[in-house]
Amino acid sequence: MDSPAIPRTTAELDLRDVVHWLTHQASGSPPRTEQAITDCLGNHLISIVRSHNTPSTIWRFRAGQQAYVLKADVGRGAALRLELRWYLRAAAVGLPRGLFVLGQEGPAFTFLVLRQFGDTATLDDAALAGRTAADLQGHLRRAAAMNATLFRRTRRRVPVEAVHGVAAHRIDKRVAESMSYPYLLPLLTGRTVTVNGMPLQGLMRSWRDVVDRKSTVRLLTPAEIGLIFGDLHCGNILVDGSGTEVVDPRGGPLLPTAYDFGKLVQSVEGGYGAIMAGRYRLRRIAEDEYEIDVDTPPGYAALAAWLPQWLGDHRYQQALYQAAQHFLAMLPHHASARRETLALALSGMLQFQRLREALAG
Ligand SMILES: Nc1ncnc2c1ncn2[C@@H]1O[C@H](COP(=O)(O)OP(=O)(O)OP(=O)(O)O)[C@@H](O)[C@H]1O
Ligand SMILES: [Mg+2]
Structure with missing residues (x-):
């Protein structure tokens, strides 16, 4: 749970810069603000998607040729931590990982990186x-x-x-x-x-x-x-x-x-x-x-x-x-x-x- 999964495609290898920062910052203390997470993404950032009624925030960012989604919550992120565990549990029993690339649990913030699918339309x-x-x-x-x-x-x-x-x-x-x-x-x-x-x-x-x-x-x-x-x-x-x-x-x-x-x-x-x-x-x-x-x-x-x-x-x-x-x-x-x-x-x-x-x- 403490270290992220290893990137698996070339596009994901281009993620290394961003992921390095995210994992480093997420492991720090005290809890980071949303602004600090935005700063981590620097000029990789495409936009911030505010979602309804949940503490986590979604950032869209680009690395290499691929667009990704970062979902993060400050601190240990009570709900997001469970979501991350769901992905890890599915991967552990060999189930399809869907859009999931990697993630890490707090203490400064908890995050998931997913491949972006389409233009975010539901x-x-x-x-x-x-x-x-x-x-x-x-x-x-x-x-x-x-x-x-x-x-x-x-x-x-x-x-x-x-x-x-x-x-x-x-x-x-x-x-x-x-x-x-x-x-x-x-x-x-x-x-x-x-x-x-x-x-x-x-x-x-x-x-x-x-x-x-x-x-x-x-x-x-x-x-x-x-x-x-x-x-x-x-x-x-x-x-x-x-x-x-x-x-x-x-x-x-x-x-x-x-x-x-x-x-x-x-x-x-x-x-x-x-x-x-x-x-x-x-x-x-x-x-x-x-x-x-x-x-x-x-x-x-x-x-x-x-x-x-x-x-x-x-x-x-x-x-x-x-x-x-x-x-x-x-x-x-x-x-x-x-x-x-x-x-x-x-x-x-x-x-x-x-x-x-x-x-x-
Ligand atoms: N991998 C992805 N690719 C494209 N769009 C995404 C992706 N992940 C999330 N989104 C967009 O962000 C929205 C919110 O994502 P998600 O449901 O994971 O967050 P949430 O904080 O639980 O929000 P909500 O309260 O709306 O359910 C999605 O409805 C979708 O539009
Ligand atoms: Mg949702």
Whole structure:
């Protein structure tokens, strides 16, 4: 973990100057500022990409003929450290390394260097730019196939109760954190919240409704876990023509593939990318009554109709369950952005409603 992997291509050998500086600076102390990292890149720097809601920053830089991406976070970088460990873990078991070149963990800063793919456009960008459903489908299939390759080679059977225990622990912890935001309480604890004229169950009741029924938990929880990207929403799927790559894997426990199908459902049906991009209208009519209208690109509307068919009924139900959990789990991380978090909470309620309909139908 302390020393970076050895560069493997000529273009990467040209990286040596930059990497030498990065590794030297990253090993120092005290924690470096973002400016110090920018200075490390000197005239190799192309641009800084500010990303949403995460402590890490992305720099694009050039070395030799190749464009790279540096993702770094000051200090030991709690989340970025897990991402680096994910790449090292995948490499250690001989799995494809994707765009990963090398990385190093703190103490001054933690960083990853990736090859730049395309012009940084994501599947969400492609959908917003009006790419056809057939085109978007191809990228989804390829991203899911990459995940399946990881999973196939690492999967193991475990009791459903163990998989459910990890999921329930995550939700209980995040719900407890969300409860410290008074504006979220009516949506979390309310018996009924009216959303777009529909009376829906509050989030905690929706969650308990599933987990208090053993047979529903068994139906919706897979008994196989393995290494997967773990954050396969459409803003982490990069597209370049018909080429597809995935970035931003999440280190942590081994997970069922349904977890990432849930991330896809959350993007395509749940409008996660549009909410993050501020493309929604939200109106509060009363404490427990809201109207929300999230922009859905036409390509995603067509994909949403195709998802149940692609996944099959059972896997689709499992993915809906995961998508609802993802909305619930992310509330505390966004909670300082009140409007956005309300939009996420309401979308979570709508997602639980789709799950109820899928289970009933
Ligand atoms: N290797 C790469 N090639 C091209 N673009 C990239 C690459 N890595 C990251 N990007 C661009 O930077 C964006 C953010 O990257 P990433 O998801 O790793 O960061 P993050 O800090 O987790 O941000 P977010 O909160 O948006 O997920 C990507 O959506 C993509 O546009
Ligand atoms: Mg990301």
